Amino acid sequence: MSRIGKRPIPVPAQVTVTVEGQQVNVKGPKGELSRVVPAQVSVMQENGTLQVNRRNESRAARQRHGLSRTLVANMIEGVSQGFQRRLEIQGVGYRAQVQGRNLILNVGYSKPVEIAPPAGIQVAVEGNVNVLVSGIDKEVVGNTAARIRAVRPPEPYKGKGIRYAGEFVRRKVGKAGKK
Secondary structure, three states, X not given: OOHHHHOOEEXXXXXXXXXXXXXXXXXXXXXXXXXXXXXXXXXXXXXXXXXXXXXXXXXXXXXXHHHHHHHHHHHHHHHHOOEEEEEEEEOOOOXXXXXXXXXXXXOOOOOOEEEOXXXXXXXXXXXXXXXXXXXXXXXXXXXXXXXXXXXXXXOOOOOOEEEEOOOOXXXXXXXXXXX
């Protein structure tokens, strides 16, 4: 039995959850999300908690049990608190700025790179080098942060580039000088 899948999901007071067949709709103070859970699992709502159960013991049902529980729990957390990812830009002359809704990155290319965030995602820049990506859908927040990081991933020699806050980049030794 999936240890993660067995755990009940507490529903905060300000969040309403409706389950219609395989469709789970979650509405909270930050917005609303909906997702269709796989047919191998069922979601039941009882006195302030949600329980995700398997319909049978097939391999597919066991694989999707914990995943479905985590996805529904992330939806509830997203509409009540929201998610955010921090990125740091390191390098001489590297900087970021927000223009309208778009993020403009100057990271060593001949022209600035412009990234338009998807609907429901907010991008903020603090001090020209710290980028904050926030929203209610954890998957979209993570994908947007990954797209920003992919513009100039940190390189191992000088450590220049865009990295997640707290990310450790293994450094390599450059060329050895003449002796």
